[in-house]
Amino acid sequence: MISHIELPEDILRHIYSLLTMRDAARTTCVSQRFLHFWRCFPKLVFNPETLAVGRQPFFRGEDRGKYIFRKAQEVLENHSGIGVKTLKLHLSTCCKKDIDTSLLAGWLQAFVKPGIVDLAVLLPDCYAFEYSFPYSLLLNDDVANSRMPSVLKSLYLSSCGFHPTPTDDPRMLAFSWSLSRLRLCKVGVTGNEIWFFLSSCFSLERLDLSNCDMITYLKIPHVLRKLKTVWVRMCRELGVIESHALKLSTFSYEGRRLSRFTLGDSLETEELDMHAAHMQDMLQYAGSNLPSIAPNLETLVL
Template structure:
């Protein structure tokens, strides 16, 4: 009797058959494939297109185009420089665009290349790429030619393209140096101009404009926005110029709908703030940085929620009347003499860096903010001894307040306490809180004496009852307490259950002595964790009777 054996299908054919059976993506409509590709980076989307002909076809009609000199050339451009590299990149751009079918509406077109001096006369390839985007009704156009000297003259005819909703220009020539530009595009919603030259006056009147950014445009003397629908305005003055004659005046008083205002290196005064801010009835975020002409600042706003002041070196007085303000941050010099924000009763987050404030200011200010959650003090060298009593405070951070001697904290909701300072003249902290985490960063001294170890022991004793203690230091020297002191002193962290140590420059030969010392500092821990670099070692301690 003959037995017929069933012929086995080769494994490769079985895998291929299964792949064909479960392949559903290639059968999706092209619009869905485009949607999937939109969540990928440009590089990954290009790889995705190589999987099958269907994906390749979708890639050629993909409405998001990104040309980046470094990204597109990859390793092929590593050995090319100057004109040869730019030519190869532009050749790639031309070849890519020629493969695409006609009349494909573009959502986004981004073109990034660094041009060298002298290439401004050979830009017909760039003109062609921009023309392709305009012809295909691009909605978001971004041209990035770097932060260096501008060598490409932007064709102003692009500004009349009715399809553009988002326009981002960086590192271009926008005029002849004596040019006044009046931008009245009716459909643009977001406008960004960065590191561009050739303009002295920029007037903007776009009825749909919501977001506007002007960054470091050399030679710009005046910016005027005559549009009430603008919601966000950001300005960064030319950082390369130190002459007052190169300053740029800003006129945005007509922007009645403004919600966010950021001015950096702007030549504005306290009078400018007084005359403009009352016009912005919806203003929620105000940021002023490196505004050298500001001396006395008075801000009155009913809707303001965030106020950030940074490096305004001439600022002597700050007064804010903003009942809905939730976040206040000051970074500056020690010349500041007065901060009056007591009217900001809704404050939740307060940061002061380099402020010359006294102990009494801390005591009175904290009581005025019943909703305060986070309080940070950096480099406030006038502080010596103060009390903080607050039921809602969750985070307190004290960094490099060198003159500090004693702080008493009554905060039942305190979750995190952070201290950074030197190992000498350590302050005393009395913290009345049920359960908090303490993070201490200690700068190592040159030589540790018995007196310094006694001071350190008294300092650490302030944190013996916390939920977790984390200590950060450069080397292990600071925490290896000499044996004779251990015999005569009471351990400072007697009740601590979790101790974590971060060491940036550990001495492995001292590891045993370090563990012994840590077990003396905290005699009854549940865990001791030592972190060095990317390595973390944890000890689970079992105490036997």
């Protein structure tokens, strides 16, 4: 009978990376080796579920957000910052006084690096116009020069500002080249800013916008040749949607009636699923325009 098997470190590290964050943290009590692995753990997710906040019977409602932020601080300040692929900071249940924005900025600076795949920052509603996601983190010269290719696939921001600014060198936006999903909820961003950012998201497949009340005009550029799904919800000031995405197959809209809606001059998709509230003229638009702009369309769902 074999009493002990010494696995190669790369295999052991891979097995360790498959654990949940809570289980990975518990293994640090077993050996120094696991403690070393923990300091390079790739999936850092902080929310009420992963931290088992609901299992703390003596917590008052206002204590839960404070607990989440404190636990995030403990883990991140003891992490090496190396090898992180997922960083999700779900801090929306925190109170304003629970969050130290200087610490938050430091964490993002330390962990948002070219190897990250999934990034989410969700703040309380009170921060929607008080804190801006540091857009400069997405301007990385190493990525632009292909020394460290970007693998960022998903970006989810909630209740913060997001202000992409034009740059003379479009290669500096290389962090967004690999992005396949963008979700913005209660984010302070203008139509021009979102258009500028989307113009470099060549791999984008899904766009979700909700309660982004600074957007009055949403223009989706034609360079998004992989974009298939667009969801727009309750952006109160939005009046115009203009899409030039050739492969769009699902469009869903909920909000006030738009003064103008167009899917551009050409649509290559064979299937199109369109859902909209307060847009009684969508049926008329589909009947009048789709036969000419979407010659390959075989299935239409309204």
